Amino acid sequence: MLKKFFYSQKIAPYVFILPFVITVLLFWVAPISNGVLLSFQDVLKDEWVGTKNYSRLLSDKNFFKAIFNSVKYMIGTLVLLIPFPMLFASLLNSKLMKRSGLFKSIYFLPALTSVVVAGTIFRLMFGEASSSLANQVIGLFGASPIKWLKGVNTSYFALLLIACWRWTGVNILYFLAGLQSIPTDLYEAASIDGASKWQQFKKISVPLIKPTTVYVLTISIYAGLSMFLESYMVFKGNNSPNNIGLTIVGYLYRQGIEKRAMGYACAVGLILLVVVMLINLVQLKITGTFDKEEK
Template sequence: MKKFFYSKKIAPYVFICPFVITVLLFWIVPVCNGVLLSFQDVLKNKWVGFDNYSRLLTDKIFRKALWNSFKYMAGTLILLIPFPMLFATMLNSRWIKKTEFFKSVYFIPALTSVVVAGTIFRLMFGESATSLFNQVLGFLGVSPVKWLKGAGTSFFALLLLACWRWTGVNILYFLAGLQSIPGDLYEAASIDGASGWQQFIKISVPLVKPTTVYVLTISIYAGLSMFLESNMLFKGNNSPNNIGLTIVGYLYRQGVEKRALGYACAVGLILLLVVMAVNLIQLKVTGTFEEGRD
């Protein structure tokens, strides 16, 4: 038995067995089961074929939820990639002292429970004149706003919550990537007369590309799978006119609240395909596939 496990041919397969078993049990099997359920009416125990998918094509609420998720994802990509990269560059410069303190402070929001954060932000964006943001508007001479009842203002609240929670995490990702770049490159660029901005564009951005692709990939997934933040901000899964309904929220509504498990599985599979398609497109656009082949 000892020779078996220490064999150079067998050992690699032994090491990857836990990962393979985990993927099979918690990903492949559930996905396959979900595919089968998406062709059924589970409550009636009836095979309905493509009826659940054809229903999705005419479901206006599903389209709105999908659009809300895409809009949220795009907003987080615009805010949570360039700005954390700039902040990480500032922390990585020799002009900033006590960087360990700043890294700890930036990471604290990520340790906060989504339930707690969502509740606090719901109070901050309350309708009353005494809520935080309405007090700010009152100081500026503006009437109170019903933040969570308007599409634009509620979207702003969701993005602000996302930025508060995840900016620090992305800063640490980019900071780790920047610190792997040899300092000699910056010194040589300085000797050649390159400005700080030129060094950032010509050295930092290209060499931190693997980190950028990773952050972009997880941000796409996080944006399209967002649910709990919206659920806590609107105090439930039923926001006014579905302005805060996401695709995962719609899946929860169909599968848990209405117990339409077959239809919910169809929604989940569409979400899986959308996430995979968007990530494959961004990997193609960023040239990651070509680099992998090289």
């Protein structure tokens, strides 16, 4: 009877998707539901506070600064980590490029490096001493040493540099996979018609790798808004000068772990979830992804 049950054509599909459903319920639906409930409570006092945690968010300047820093960081990574990896991938995909496999390995290597190690190295690179690498470089041009991690723009530059160093190679591989799925006949026909390499890239490559671009854009938005460990390691903790390195996840960590205000931290986490979803829904609508699905 049991064998007949599992071999049934009506039951089998549900058996196959059961592990996925259980995973979603245990690791997605349950934590979010629990987080929603906790966001209306004061966990330490074990009492229901209603919308008090959300009202507190609206009057907390550090919360809005954390959102501003995260959005600013996300925009910077989108500007740098989409067009440039796309161009580099096109160069690697070119027939004129020799030893492309070696370059792929070199570009991807930083992604294998621990964030802790990378953050520590970059903190030393952008140190205040005149002997730090960044100050030595600007010293070659006659500039005085800079306190890189105490300035808004200079610390922002340092964080973006880490992002570019770690993720350029990953995005190159994404775009390279998309480019290699394009039939070479299209490029040959365009070349016969007299199209230049730039025209081929603009009129053939960019439109046909749109699904890859949308995917990279989506994960980059999430990665930008959820950045925390890089900032934590660069500033040697979660307390940067004037909160110039405070991100929304760092603010959540400060409230939930450091101050043990779990209810308030859950409210912050839910706001982050809503912000990420809204931004991604807007970009999916702008890029026409929803329209294609409707058709």
